[in-house]
Amino acid sequence: MPKKPARTTTASASATHRSTQQRGAIDQVLARADRPLTPQEVLQSAQQYAPGLGIATVYRALRDGMAEHTVHLVDVPGATPRYERASLGHHHHFHCLACDRLFEVAGCPGDFARLTPSGFELTGHDLVLMGRCAACAKARTPVPVDVRCGAHKH
Amino acid sequence: MPKKPARTTTASASATHRSTQQRGAIDQVLARADRPLTPQEVLQSAQQYAPGLGIATVYRALRDGMAEHTVHLVDVPGATPRYERASLGHHHHFHCLACDRLFEVAGCPGDFARLTPSGFELTGHDLVLMGRCAACAKARTPVPVDVRCGAHKH
DNA sequence: TTACGTGCAAAGCGTTTGCAAGAGG
């Protein structure tokens, strides 16, 4: 009988990967980042540790990381998707519309259950604050008019 | 002296457009929708009122609407951007991960000021609730594994 | 009549995928 490998398609959330130079470089970059990074940023940083690294490998690593829940997608309205390590735990972001950077925001208002329509099953949420960061507010840096305003001024 | 038209590049928020059949069709579609629509959905619906309508015109109308603040971008993590009329006022959405539809959610937790880092200037926010809608929850419709999970399970 | 709006098709961009070569275990 042909030896059927034990490795079924068991989608174990654990590292089901080989440890390669590229994967390691990408992990390091995400681990050291103090903010969510775009795939291009990950590529550029990781190339320092893994010369010749291709963008496709970055996308594949990010995709796998998402599947394993070790990486989170941070999708801010009107901006390139960014990624960060999931180990940071539950938190949200502040999007500076002036310099287009993202900042970590500690805490969470929680209690969105009361907003949930009757019969609906709430399993998660996503919150992005926006405005100007401390530096831009102080410098009176103007917000570009073109900004794709997905949020209300509330 | 050449008659300089009064129309300077004054980005007046008011209708600076000609009223065309296409623009009207697109406006109607957005006005009658009970949920945010993708550009493709807008195209298909509006073509009933404006035969031959092209996707480029839809994008141009949506872009202009955003600039005039008559249209809002609804950007849900991991999904195609959708658009809705700004006149709906401030509200948020519930994203059903099972059927991938968006639902309007009345109310807003407000008070995000206390989450805002010191020195930051908060001018807006974006909130998306996710889980299963009433229909999918009742039918036990499973959430696709592939879902690009941008939110925490909290 | 004049300039803006439209449709078509091509160009752009970010992301994904096929495939042969390379490397981990």
Next chain:
DNA sequence: CCTCTTGCAAACGCTTTGCACGTAA
């Protein structure tokens, strides 16, 4: 060794843009 991973380039899907024609004013 055998299989998974990688890099390259082509493929893709969504969005934008160039251009000539149509049309509102």
